[in-house]
Amino acid sequence: MSSRVKRVTIKDVAAAAGVSTQTVSRVINDRPDVADSTRQQVREVIQRLGYRPSALARSMIRRRSYTLGVVTAGLQFIGPSRVLHGITDAAEEEGYGLLLKQLPSFGSTAVDPILDRLVERRVDGVIWAVPEIGDNHRWLEEHTSRLGVPVVVTSTRQPTDTYVVNIDNYSGAEMATRHLLEQGYDHIGHITGPLDWWESQQRKAAWADVLAEAGLCTDEHTWTSGNWSSASGRRAAQRLFEQFPEMDAIFVANDQMALSVLQLAAERGLRVPQDLGVVGFDGIPESGFFWPALTTVDQDQHLLGSSAVRVLIEAIDAETDEETPAESKRLLLQPSLIVRASSLRNRT
Amino acid sequence: MSSRVKRVTIKDVAAAAGVSTQTVSRVINDRPDVADSTRQQVREVIQRLGYRPSALARSMIRRRSYTLGVVTAGLQFIGPSRVLHGITDAAEEEGYGLLLKQLPSFGSTAVDPILDRLVERRVDGVIWAVPEIGDNHRWLEEHTSRLGVPVVVTSTRQPTDTYVVNIDNYSGAEMATRHLLEQGYDHIGHITGPLDWWESQQRKAAWADVLAEAGLCTDEHTWTSGNWSSASGRRAAQRLFEQFPEMDAIFVANDQMALSVLQLAAERGLRVPQDLGVVGFDGIPESGFFWPALTTVDQDQHLLGSSAVRVLIEAIDAETDEETPAESKRLLLQPSLIVRASSLRNRT
DNA sequence: CTGAAAGCGCTAACAC
DNA sequence: GTGTTAGCGCTTTCAG
Numbered sequence: 001m002s003s004r005v006k007r008v009t010i011k012d013v014a015a016a017a018g019v020s021t022q023t024v025s026r027v028i029n030d031r032p033d034v035a036d037s038t039r040q041q042v043r044e045v046i047q048r049l050g051y052r053p054s055a056l057a058r059s060m061i062r063r064r065s066y067t068l069g070v071v072t073a074g075l076q077f078i079g080p081s082r083v084l085h086g087i088t089d090a091a092e093e094e095g096y097g098l099l100l101k102q103l104p105s106f107g108s109t110a111v112d113p114i115l116d117r118l119v120e121r122r123v124d125g126v127i128w129a130v131p132e133i134g135d136n137h138r139w140l141e142e143h144t145s146r147l148g149v150p151v152v153v154t155s156t157r158q159p160t161d162t163y164v165v166n167i168d169n170y171s172g173a174e175m176a177t178r179h180l181l182e183q184g185y186d187h188i189g190h191i192t193g194p195l196d197w198w199e200s201q202q203r204k205a206a207w208a209d210v211l212a213e214a215g216l217c218t219d220e221h222t223w224t225s226g227n228w229s230s231a232s233g234r235r236a237a238q239r240l241f242e243q244f245p246e247m248d249a250i251f252v253a254n255d256q257m258a259l260s261v262l263q264l265a266a267e268r269g270l271r272v273p274q275d276l277g278v279v280g281f282d283g284i285p286e287s288g289f290f291w292p293a294l295t296t297v298d299q300d301q302h303l304l305g306s307s308a309v310r311v312l313i314e315a316i317d318a319e320t321d322e323e324t325p326a327e328s329k330r331l332l333l334q335p336s337l338i339v340r341a342s343s344l345r346n347r348t
Numbered sequence: 349m350s351s352r353v354k355r356v357t358i359k360d361v362a363a364a365a366g367v368s369t370q371t372v373s374r375v376i377n378d379r380p381d382v383a384d385s386t387r388q389q390v391r392e393v394i395q396r397l398g399y400r401p402s403a404l405a406r407s408m409i410r411r412r413s414y415t416l417g418v419v420t421a422g423l424q425f426i427g428p429s430r431v432l433h434g435i436t437d438a439a440e441e442e443g444y445g446l447l448l449k450q451l452p453s454f455g456s457t458a459v460d461p462i463l464d465r466l467v468e469r470r471v472d473g474v475i476w477a478v479p480e481i482g483d484n485h486r487w488l489e490e491h492t493s494r495l496g497v498p499v500v501v502t503s504t505r506q507p508t509d510t511y512v513v514n515i516d517n518y519s520g521a522e523m524a525t526r527h528l529l530e531q532g533y534d535h536i537g538h539i540t541g542p543l544d545w546w547e548s549q550q551r552k553a554a555w556a557d558v559l560a561e562a563g564l565c566t567d568e569h570t571w572t573s574g575n576w577s578s579a580s581g582r583r584a585a586q587r588l589f590e591q592f593p594e595m596d597a598i599f600v601a602n603d604q605m606a607l608s609v610l611q612l613a614a615e616r617g618l619r620v621p622q623d624l625g626v627v628g629f630d631g632i633p634e635s636g637f638f639w640p641a642l643t644t645v646d647q648d649q650h651l652l653g654s655s656a657v658r659v660l661i662e663a664i665d666a667e668t669d670e671e672t673p674a675e676s677k678r679l680l681l682q683p684s685l686i687v688r689a690s691s692l693r694n695r696t
Numbered sequence: 697c698t699g700a701a702a703g704c705g706c707t708a709a710c711a712c
Numbered sequence: 713g714t715g716t717t718a719g720c721g722c723t724t725t726c727a728g
Contacts, residue, residue, distance in 0.1 A: 057721035079428030230637035289578040405705035
């Protein structure tokens, strides 16, 4: 077992190299004012001793940790983990460390202890990658100033004291619904996500607006809610088939739920897309391999994550340089529609 | 914008409360030897000033950061992110912070810089949650001693100087293949994952061993490889249908690839499970909603992650207490078979 | 080009 | 019960 050895410190290196700790410090920070021969020598000693400077001590003095706090929720789901993937990639690239925290549940308002941990570890900034549910973001807003560092929020409704990076859910749902109309469907149902989620509300609003504009019905009986899971999607689809028998197409708020719509359709002998058009949302890689292949709204969650990192680092730098960062605090990424077999009734 | 305010320090609190920093220290650490009235008073000042002790300074003195380094790869995939979810949950519960690092690619051997970052930040231990590909783990072994802290590895082949937590892939694949035999299939093909992955090798070996034992053929033409993605699974299935036309069942190394096998079967008018039995591996929640519902080997990756954290923390404590931790360094979790429609030819 | 002194924010080890 | 002194490992002055 690798026993806990005493760490090599800058003093050890200095002693072994016969120089002052100061000189060692200069070498490890690549300062120019060191004689080449000295530098060479110190480097060798560092190598030989396996010395690694303590980021802890450094952060203390420099008052900058080069660490970003990331708060997520629901990492078991594909969406959040894709965002995290983008965050991780970008942070790695920018040379920042990541301190990862997770809310006990999506809707949790127990924000305080999480924020405390982040402050204690002196992160340089925070990415709040938690979906907006109920008023769990208001809570954040109230306590965000206490952080003393910039915050980037993904998925939020109104401009706050924080930076916002998000994907345009409304626009994505518009594209999906319009596409179904263009394909000649005219009884278009909708399975929403949980309606306390802002994203769900956006997607539903767009669906309703587009149908209303086309003079079509969006009554209570034409939609129902799921909770994002395939299991809930199946139950929702069953309800919808019953309460909206004329339905000839469904816009489903995510791909997982759309998957079970396809399953149920197959069980009931409904042909997709002839008898039923289906469009999902998310653009997970598997959606192209459903049967039939799923038309879906592709949102680049990796880009969302990496953008959040860049915006945050810019904000940190701006604050450090004392320049007021007049740049935009808001970034809205556009999703795109991937058209596949599940909605292609008019083959051209 | 929340401007970077000067942080409140222990001195500020001490001054405002009219006590020494020592007393404040005692209060924030819940030491018993403080007068109740003093404690009360100090607490109020802390509250009023919004003081948060610096974990940086603390870690330096205590020589313990209560932070775990986590190294992952391929967070865009469901497997790794489910493991990470388990890690996050357990760490949160145990009061540890998580420093997240990601390898540039699965097979990357650029381990050194990652390890350096972890050492510099003085993590108390490391979880190496990277799948074993080629010899990327040997590299780790060679450099692990330099870390000076315990390491837990998920997915590895031989006992090393590190702790090992893993899921029994061989046993899972055995169950899958035996199940197909029991259902009366006798031309059982296999789509493997990338064969430089240890997991893929294990699953393939079990499939071959069980078939050999039953006197069945496992020639070259009865299997082919994918790369885990649904797209690759589809191509693999196409090859397999051609090169092994007698095939009446497939064991597929993961659920994503099994999804496209189902898609292809549907396109070709093959009935599952009557004409073709299909079993996957992973047990992703969506697999129950494929058409038909997929029989699959369920591996609890959340448990894998959380177990890794517990094992690691135990190891850290053991080393700190100078007790030699005679306990087992190896934990092998058992998967289980979920039987669904895709392989149920003999309905009982 | 190099070194000495001071201190980041906190706690361990002593005093009192 | 409480305060004082020292120092974790590093960098920032400021001398030379």
